[in-house]
Amino acid sequence: MRSDELAGAAGAAAERPPGDSKSERTRRRILDAAALVLRRKGYAGTRLSDIAKVAGMQAGSLYYHFSSREALVAEVMGTGVAVVQAQMQAALAALPPEASHRNRLAAAIEIHLIAVLEQSDYASATIKLLGQVPKDIQKQQLANERAYGKLWRQLLRDAREAGEIRGDLNLSAMRMMIVGALNWAVEWYHPEDGPAEQIARDFVEMVLHGLVPRR
Amino acid sequence: MRSDELAGAAGAAAERPPGDSKSERTRRRILDAAALVLRRKGYAGTRLSDIAKVAGMQAGSLYYHFSSREALVAEVMGTGVAVVQAQMQAALAALPPEASHRNRLAAAIEIHLIAVLEQSDYASATIKLLGQVPKDIQKQQLANERAYGKLWRQLLRDAREAGEIRGDLNLSAMRMMIVGALNWAVEWYHPEDGPAEQIARDFVEMVLHGLVPRR
DNA sequence: GTCTATAACCGGATAGAC
DNA sequence: GTCTATCCGGTTATAGAC
Numbered sequence: 001m002r003s004d005e006l007a008g009a010a011g012a013a014a015e016r017p018p019g020d021s022k023s024e025r026t027r028r029r030i031l032d033a034a035a036l037v038l039r040r041k042g043y044a045g046t047r048l049s050d051i052a053k054v055a056g057m058q059a060g061s062l063y064y065h066f067s068s069r070e071a072l073v074a075e076v077m078g079t080g081v082a083v084v085q086a087q088m089q090a091a092l093a094a095l096p097p098e099a100s101h102r103n104r105l106a107a108a109i110e111i112h113l114i115a116v117l118e119q120s121d122y123a124s125a126t127i128k129l130l131g132q133v134p135k136d137i138q139k140q141q142l143a144n145e146r147a148y149g150k151l152w153r154q155l156l157r158d159a160r161e162a163g164e165i166r167g168d169l170n171l172s173a174m175r176m177m178i179v180g181a182l183n184w185a186v187e188w189y190h191p192e193d194g195p196a197e198q199i200a201r202d203f204v205e206m207v208l209h210g211l212v213p214r215r
Numbered sequence: 216m217r218s219d220e221l222a223g224a225a226g227a228a229a230e231r232p233p234g235d236s237k238s239e240r241t242r243r244r245i246l247d248a249a250a251l252v253l254r255r256k257g258y259a260g261t262r263l264s265d266i267a268k269v270a271g272m273q274a275g276s277l278y279y280h281f282s283s284r285e286a287l288v289a290e291v292m293g294t295g296v297a298v299v300q301a302q303m304q305a306a307l308a309a310l311p312p313e314a315s316h317r318n319r320l321a322a323a324i325e326i327h328l329i330a331v332l333e334q335s336d337y338a339s340a341t342i343k344l345l346g347q348v349p350k351d352i353q354k355q356q357l358a359n360e361r362a363y364g365k366l367w368r369q370l371l372r373d374a375r376e377a378g379e380i381r382g383d384l385n386l387s388a389m390r391m392m393i394v395g396a397l398n399w400a401v402e403w404y405h406p407e408d409g410p411a412e413q414i415a416r417d418f419v420e421m422v423l424h425g426l427v428p429r430r
Numbered sequence: 431g432t433c434t435a436t437a438a439c440c441g442g443a444t445a446g447a448c
Numbered sequence: 449g450t451c452t453a454t455c456c457g458g459t460t461a462t463a464g465a466c
Contacts, residue, residue: 022431042347044257044259045349047458047459048459048460048461058433060434060435060461060462060463061431061433063461064431065431068460068461069460069461102427130402131257131347131402132257132258134260163428164427165427166427167428168420169417169421173417173421174421176396177417177418180398180403181392181393181395181396181399183395183402184395184396184398184399185391185395186346187395187398188395202389203392205384206388206389208426208427209381209425210421210423210424210425211320211380211381211389211422211423212379212381212424213378213380213382214429237449241449262441263442263443264441272449272451273452274442274443275443275445275450275451275452275453276449276450276451278443279449283443284441
């Protein structure tokens with residue numbers, strides 16, 4: 001489950017050929033296993049032997065496919081951003097051209113939250129790991145995320161220029177607040193809390209209109 | 216710096232006598248050092264030797280004051296919630312009795328954000344560590360945080376019952392969204408981003424009124 | 431490509447001197 | 449109370465058989 005994402009869209013996962021050899025598929029199986037375990041146990045709590053077990057092999061065998069634990073983790077994280085970014089771009093492109101900027105913003109919130117809560121272990125693992133990994137990986141990851149951040153900035157800037165959102169608030173504060181609230185959901189969300197779509201709807205409502213009742 | 220918080224208000228930090236013996240002060244020095252290092256390096260990245268160095272002693276000496284690494288971390292986290300909760304209660308109590316529920320909510324947002332960004336390494340370390348520590352500590356910590364969560368629920372419920380905030384949104388989604396956005400700030404905030412007060416003002420504005428301009 | 435075995439390396443924890 | 453020295457367990461990483 002949850003392994004239906006396409007790797008290789010950007011970031012650290014970009015250099016591989018698109019082939020589908022046996023080795024290539026094993027490699028993917030390992031990455032999927034790593035994303036799953038990392039998402040659940042975090043960086044400190046994840047042993048290579050845990051990942052190997054889920055992938056159905058011995059810990060030592062991982063080294064045929066990856067040069068180190070760090071390299072494996074870094075690739076999971078690179079894939080994480082790539083997946084969300086790709087889905088977001090696809091979803092935005094699929095909106096009717098007459099969709100308002102507010103609609104586009106709402107769609108972005110929904111996509112990000114669903115990807116992170118339900119769709120991709122890569123995405124949720126990546127968010128969780130951001131504050132846990134060693135400096136080298138972290139730096140690389142921040143570079144990976146630049147394009148994604150740009151997407152959000154664009155969305156907000158366009159909306160503001162069109163007069164669809166307020167002009168008196170700091171754009172980067174807006175972005176940090178929105179994405180922050182979405183990212184933090186990985187810390188508390190359980191499927192019993194209901195479908196991510198419902199939570200996304202409430203979040204959109206709050207982001208756009210706030211808690212104060214319109215009179 | 217940043218060591219001006221009062222421990223012992225609640226949670227794991229509660230059993231100690233309020234004394235100020237040499238041993239007591241050393242213990243506090245170690246806790247302060249631990250909070251500082253944990254906040255910066257996270258659970259996985261923090262060595263006992265790092266903490267010892269900051270506290271000005273050898274790693275082995277820590278064991279005179281704490282029974283294990285886990286015990287030390289758990290106490291930092293217990294203090295973290297206690298600090299924020301105490302400050303919040305004090306700030307709310309200091310508001311004029313005629314303050315609106317929305318004002319109280321705004322104050323809560325401000326206090327939480329400032330505590331977490333500028334005032335307390337215990338608070339920021341605690342937030343960062345939540346998703347990183349082993350299950351036993353995590354469980355204990357969730358218990359520690361129950362009272363603090365109750366405070367927020369109360370704040371929102373009162374505001375809703377008074378008709379000061381909308382009745383059509385899930386209360387717990389509101390709480391998760393607000394606190395989540397605040398907590399996530401520890402992941403991105405740097406002092407160059409400006410004073411926490413400014414960020415708090417923008418956050419309050421967004422939470423209360425949303426991004427859509429009032430007509 | 432994957433296995434088994436083991437090397438090499440920490441880092442937490444303990445013991446005993448001072 | 450703190451130091452130095454050391455033990456001990458666990459984990460990454462490597463070597464060589466299959």
